[in-house]
Amino acid sequence: MDAIILLTLTGLGLAALYFLVASGLSLVFGLADVLNFAHGLFLGVGAYATWWAAGNLPGAGPDGLGFVVAVAFGVAAGTLMAVLVELVLIRPLYSRTIEQVLVTVGLSLAGVALLQATWGADARPFPRPAWTREVTSIFGAQVPNGGLLLIVAAALVLGAILAFLRWTRYGLIIRAGVENREMVTALGIDVRKAFTLVFAIGGAAAALAGALGSVYFGTVSPQQGGSLLIFAFIVVVIGGMGSVVGSAYAAVAVGLLQQFVNYYGTSGLGDICVVALLAVVLLLRPQGIAGKAVTA
Amino acid sequence: MTEVKSPEVSAPPAAVPDELTEQPGRWGRLRPFLPLVALVVALILPYSTLHLPGIFEGALNSPGTLQLLAVCLVFGGLAAGYDLLFGRTGMLSFGHALYFAAGVYGTDILITRAGLPLWQAAPLAIVGGTILAGLLGAVALRTVGIAFAMVTLAFAQVGAILVARDFGGLTGGEEGLPLDVAGLPDGLVGVTNTVNLYWLALAYLVVVVFVVHRVSGSPTGRVLAGLRDDERRIGVLGLDPYRFKLVAFTLAGGLAAAGGAVYCLIVGGASPHITSSELTLSLLVMVVLGGPGTRWGPVLGGILYMYLDHRLVSFGTSDAVNALPAFLSRPLSQPLFVLGTVFILAVYFFPGGLASLAPRLALLRDSLRPGSRQRG
Amino acid sequence: MSEPVLTVEDLSVRIAGLHILQGVSFTVAPTGVTVLLGRNGVGKTTTLRAVVGLTPRSGEVRGTVRMGARSLLSQRTHRLVRDGLGYVPEDRCVFAGLTVAENLRLAERRGTTAAYDRVFALFPELDRRSRQRAGSLSGGQQQMLAIGRVLLNDNRLLLVDEPTKGLAPKVVTEVAEVLERVAESVPVLLVEQNLAVVRRLARDAVVLAAGRVAWAGDAQELLLETALTRSLLGVGSVEGHQPASQPAAAASAPEDGN
Numbered sequence: 048m049d050a051i052i053l054l055t056l057t058g059l060g061l062a063a064l065y066f067l068v069a070s071g072l073s074l075v076f077g078l079a080d081v082l083n084f085a086h087g088l089f090l091g092v093g094a095y096a097t098w099w100a101a102g103n104l105p106g107a108g109p110d111g112l113g114f115v116v117a118v119a120f121g122v123a124a125g126t127l128m129a130v131l132v133e134l135v136l137i138r139p140l141y142s143r144t145i146e147q148v149l150v151t152v153g154l155s156l157a158g159v160a161l162l163q164a165t166w167g168a169d170a171r172p173f174p175r176p177a178w179t180r181e182v183t184s185i186f187g188a189q190v191p192n193g194g195l196l197l198i199v200a201a202a203l204v205l206g207a208i209l210a211f212l213r214w215t216r217y218g219l220i221i222r223a224g225v226e227n228r229e230m231v232t233a234l235g236i237d238v239r240k241a242f243t244l245v246f247a248i249g250g251a252a253a254a255l256a257g258a259l260g261s262v263y264f265g266t267v268s269p270q271q272g273g274s275l276l277i278f279a280f281i282v283v284v285i286g287g288m289g290s291v292v293g294s295a296y297a298a299v300a301v302g303l304l305q306q307f308v309n310y311y312g313t314s315g316l317g318d319i320c321v322v323a324l325l326a327v328v329l330l331l332r333p334q335g336i337a338g339k340a341v342t343a
Numbered sequence: 344m345t346e347v348k349s350p351e352v353s354a355p356p357a358a359v360p361d362e363l364t365e366q367p368g369r370w371g372r373l374r375p376f377l378p379l380v381a382l383v384v385a386l387i388l389p390y391s392t393l394h395l396p397g398i399f400e401g402a403l404n405s406p407g408t409l410q411l412l413a414v415c416l417v418f419g420g421l422a423a424g425y426d427l428l429f430g431r432t433g434m435l436s437f438g439h440a441l442y443f444a445a446g447v448y449g450t451d452i453l454i455t456r457a458g459l460p461l462w463q464a465a466p467l468a469i470v471g472g473t474i475l476a477g478l479l480g481a482v483a484l485r486t487v488g489i490a491f492a493m494v495t496l497a498f499a500q501v502g503a504i505l506v507a508r509d510f511g512g513l514t515g516g517e518e519g520l521p522l523d524v525a526g527l528p529d530g531l532v533g534v535t536n537t538v539n540l541y542w543l544a545l546a547y548l549v550v551v552v553f554v555v556h557r558v559s560g561s562p563t564g565r566v567l568a569g570l571r572d573d574e575r576r577i578g579v580l581g582l583d584p585y586r587f588k589l590v591a592f593t594l595a596g597g598l599a600a601a602g603g604a605v606y607c608l609i610v611g612g613a614s615p616h617i618t619s620s621e622l623t624l625s626l627l628v629m630v631v632l633g634g635p636g637t638r639w640g641p642v643l644g645g646i647l648y649m650y651l652d653h654r655l656v657s658f659g660t661s662d663a664v665n666a667l668p669a670f671l672s673r674p675l676s677q678p679l680f681v682l683g684t685v686f687i688l689a690v691y692f693f694p695g696g697l698a699s700l701a702p703r704l705a706l707l708r709d710s711l712r713p714g715s716r717q718r719g
Numbered sequence: 720m721s722e723p724v725l726t727v728e729d730l731s732v733r734i735a736g737l738h739i740l741q742g743v744s745f746t747v748a749p750t751g752v753t754v755l756l757g758r759n760g761v762g763k764t765t766t767l768r769a770v771v772g773l774t775p776r777s778g779e780v781r782g783t784v785r786m787g788a789r790s791l792l793s794q795r796t797h798r799l800v801r802d803g804l805g806y807v808p809e810d811r812c813v814f815a816g817l818t819v820a821e822n823l824r825l826a827e828r829r830g831t832t833a834a835y836d837r838v839f840a841l842f843p844e845l846d847r848r849s850r851q852r853a854g855s856l857s858g859g860q861q862q863m864l865a866i867g868r869v870l871l872n873d874n875r876l877l878l879v880d881e882p883t884k885g886l887a888p889k890v891v892t893e894v895a896e897v898l899e900r901v902a903e904s905v906p907v908l909l910v911e912q913n914l915a916v917v918r919r920l921a922r923d924a925v926v927l928a929a930g931r932v933a934w935a936g937d938a939q940e941l942l943l944e945t946a947l948t949r950s951l952l953g954v955g956s957v958e959g960h961q962p963a964s965q966p967a968a969a970a971s972a973p974e975d976g977n
Contacts, residue, residue, distance in 0.1 A: 082489050084624075136687070142776050145435065148492075149631055149690045152624050157683025164673040164680060216824075223814045223825050229773060230812045234826045234868065235800035277500050277620065284493045315508035322497045329486055329494060573735050 052188035054306050060194030060263065062302025063201030067256035068279035069286065069294045070208060071129075071249020077225040077289015079242045080144050081137055084151040086253055086279070087272025088158035089125045093254025094173075094261045094271060095162060097121030101174040109174030117174075118258045125254020126247050133246035138239065155273070162269040170268035173261040180265075193263035200259055201298075204252055208291050217244055225289035278305075278318075281325045300324070378639065385545055388412070389538045400657070406537040413537075413544035413609045415649040417602050420544075420551035422629040422645030424598035429627065430635030431559055432591045433571030435488070438495030440622035441479075441502040442596035444613075445472035446603020448506060448520070451613040452513050455523040464526070465604040469597060476596020477589070484588050487574075496620060503618040519614035522607060531608055540609045547605045551598050552642060558594065567591055571636075625652075628686045634698025643697050652678045722787075724749045724876050724906045725770070730782035732762070732769050739765045741930035742782070747876065752898070752907045752920040754938055757927035758953045763910040764809055766927070767878045770908075771806045772796040786876060801828070803875035805905075807882065811865040815854025819845055819864060822853050826868035838867045841897055859890035866897065877907045883916055895919050914952075918942055926951045 072086050100107040100120035107117040136154065140146045179196060182189040212218035220241045224231045231238045253272075260275070261267040282301050286293030301321050309317035391403040399408040421443060428434040449468025453459045459467070483494040509516035524532045530539050558564050566587050569577045577584050607613060616622070625648065633644020655678035658664060664672045674680045693699060723746035732740040739762045747753045755763050765774075773796055774780050784791040791799055800806060814822055823845070827834065839846040842863040848856065853864060862882055869877065882898065883891040895916045898907065902920065911917050917924070921938035933951055934941065941948060 076489070080489075082492065139691070144489075146690050146694070148435070149627065150687055152627060153683045153686035153690065155683075156621070156624060156628070156679045157687065160677035160680035160683060161674055164677045219817070219821055219825050223817060223821075226814050226816055227812055229796075230808065230814070231825070232796040233771065233773065233800060233806045233808065233812075235797050235828060235872070236825070237795075237797045273620075277496060280493055281497055284490060288489075313508070313510070315504050315510070318504045319501050322501045325497050326482055326494065329490060330482070576735075 058303040058306030062298040063197040066298035069282040085154040087276035089253035090257035090272035093125035094257030096124035097258040129250020170266035416544040418649040419642040419645035420548040422641040426641035432567040438499030441499040442599040446600035454526040472600025473597035477593040480592035521612040634696030637698035640698030728783040734778040751922035753923040754921035805869040805874035809880040813853040820849040
């Protein structure tokens with residue numbers, strides 16, 4: 048019983064990480080048709096910026112309020128990076144889908160190499176508050192606090208994004224644009240401004256995933272984003288491109304499946320089950336759990 | 344008054360094929376023979392003791408240089424095979440590394456673990472890789488566009504996991520699996536025989552180029568080009584896009600597996616990094632840098648990319664770069680930073696890749712030449 | 720005769736290598752309904768989309784389109800719409816996942832209560848169903864929403880593409896009534912297959928055939944000439960409009976390839 052609770056909660060922690068990365072990917076793809084391979088880079092930038100801030104930024108530190116400041120700095124850096132990528136690299140190639148993918152591929156290669164050049168290829172210990180290294184006893188299971196922090200953060204981000212989409216004018220534009228972008232412009236709305244916005248949201252969420260994921264793992268390395276990105280892609284496709292709620296469901300399904308099968312089966316088998324799940328979903332329901340058909 | 348709106352064709356960015364662009368003057372007459380010249384150079388190269396300081400570390404026929412060249416040639420062929428999917432059919436696969444890895448690990452495991460001789464192991468691995476491509480392609484091609492890219496990426500990820508987790512103790516996990524040379528013919532073993540590996544790589548490249556050219560010149564190739572340009576029209580003609588795409592996917596997979604078998608011999612084993620998605624991304628970079636859908640672009644792109652990937656490391660640690668301030672020298676010592684940046688610039692400024700440079704340069708030269716035609 | 724509100728000169732559109740329009744020229748009068756006619760796939764929708772700047776990226780547009788003195792072709796769609804070019808697309812294209820109220824809120828730019836009152840007066844149903852998801856509306860109600868959201872703003876010209884397609888005869892009459900009232904204050908360029916609706920609404924007619932303008936002039940005159948109408952539009956009978964197969968045929972035909 049303890050094991051099941053523990054696996055459920057660590058699985059949800061993993062799901063939280065996937066969701067933070069996938070939600071932005073999904074919105075960016077759903078609205079702007081951009082398959083963003085550089086999304087993992089936003090995560091890396093967030094993680095390293097937090098790491099740097101904790102050691103160097105006045106007022107920031109590895110503990111207490113200082114830690115909050117460091118994470119905020121990391122998120123701001125990731126957001127800025129995402130906005131710059133959209134404005135400088137993606138926008139000039141508007142509606143040329145393949146070229147946009149190519150540019151993000153190049154950016155992901157070059158960006159990770161740059162992180163590596165600056166801070167080295169090896170994982171570095173990540174400064175984190177002492178309480179995140181401890182465990183909390185929940186129904187007898189010893190659950191790492193870092194995982195719980197991820198779950199709480201992801202739930203808050205999910206709520207915030209949904210509220211934004213539901214209650215604001217730009218949220219309305221994004222929801223409509225995911226459905227039919229052309230029709231939004233035919234109502235006199237410059238939909239490209241919303242592109243920048245979804246990149247910013249995605250960049251912020253990914254950077255938060257980078258910072259809190261590093262807290263959970265205790266280290267930061269340049270390749271962190273890349274390996275997470277593949278599973279985030281899978282989550283996006285299963286959940287349905289453009290659907291934040293779909294991403295949340297899919298993230299939970301993928302995280303739990305992976306955790307349980309890896310524990311009760313062989314290590315690595317869970318990852319393979321996730322890919323099998325993807326294949327099944329795509330064959331039975333090409334548009335994912337929710338969201339528009341992935342034919343672009 | 345005439346206003347032109349969005350004249351660009353949609354993706355993928357295929358350049359004008361060489362054979363359609365007019366090549367005026369001496370250059371034009373020479374041009375058809377250039378591949379032949381390149382082949383002759385490649386053939387006499389191992390007999391040359393020439394030193395090219397800065398370009399290669401040793402003499403041209405030194406084992407180190409020959410091995411580097413062999414790797415470059417294999418990737419030239421690999422990129423040409425991948426272009427059959429991307430440049431010529433318009434399929435954006437992110438999982439091509441899987442079939443390459445199937446060839447590498449298949450050959451390695453059959454020789455090292457199963458003790459088969461090379462002449463059995465390599466064909467088995469290639470057939471296995473081809474069948475794998477056929478099976479996975481049959482599933483993946485149920486989807487199109489971006490979803491197809493995702494599915495192929497995910498399948499390749501399974502391959503990477505299988506290799507890294509070392510199920511059944513076959514792959515050697517993170518350590519990789521050195522090739523057991525006992526199963527190899529004597530002519531392929533030892534530093535002195537590196538030249539034979541070079542021949543093998545050259546033969547592989549020639550075969551791939553031949554196959555790709557034959558396919559793209561055939562009626563099937565024209566259907567594939569039609570699929571790239573507008574899939575609906577092929578459907579209207581009563582042809583089944585799925586079957587043609589599956590043929591291209593399987594063939595490209597088989598060619599990649601064959602490249603894997605050759606690569607396994609050249610580097611003497613298998614290591615897990617060849618299963619990574621980064622390798623597929625590199626293939627994409629090679630093709631786009633060279634010129635997707637062109638005759639020689641992908642080959643050139645593949646050779647050049649691998650060469651730079653190897654040589655930029657030593658370039659990055661050279662005195663000239665080390666003398667630069669740290670914020671410049673550190674990124675420059677990362678081959679992928681340089682290649683990734685070049686790639687982004689190429690997407691913007693040279694959408695046709697290297698293959699589009701020659702016609703452009705010819706145009707430039709013509710316009711600069713005094714007294715040239717100044718019409719229009 | 721007063722200045723036309725829209726002038727199309729030598730408009731050519733090529734999409735994926737196919738020449739869909741080859742030098743189309745016509746004008747839209749500043750009042751009343753001008754109807755754009757022609758057989759399926761002749762390029763009526765392509766014409767409207769080219770005017771409003773929605774030709775797909777693989778397409779190429781040449782020629783001139785002017786609204787008053789302004790040239791339209793180099794402008795981005797949202798600018799044109801903001802400058803008073805209202806567009807009601809084929810198949811309605813309401814946002815199915817959004818509520819009726821949200822669909823309207825998205826479209827409004829200077830949404831005054833008066834504007835809403837005006838729209839709700841035309842379409843009382845929209846007011847009653849404002850919290851319903853647009854995807855769950857009937858075809859006729861969706862068409863009302865598609866027209867209503869455009870009427871929230873002031874327009875100098877309305878482009879309306881096949882508003883009665885696939886609707887029941889009773890609803891067709893309702894839509895025609897609404898368009899009649901709308902056309903009292905705004906000129907309309909209408910694509911319409913239903914000749915009864917054309918007869919009721921249209922003052923001028925432009926007939927496309929083989930990518931060119933085959934006939935232009937008084938709409939009622941055209942309809943009187945049964946033989947001419949038949950040869951231009953390929954309809955069997957002008958009187959017996961709306962054969963049962965027509966909506967289905969219109970829906971399945973690859974209209975303009977987009």
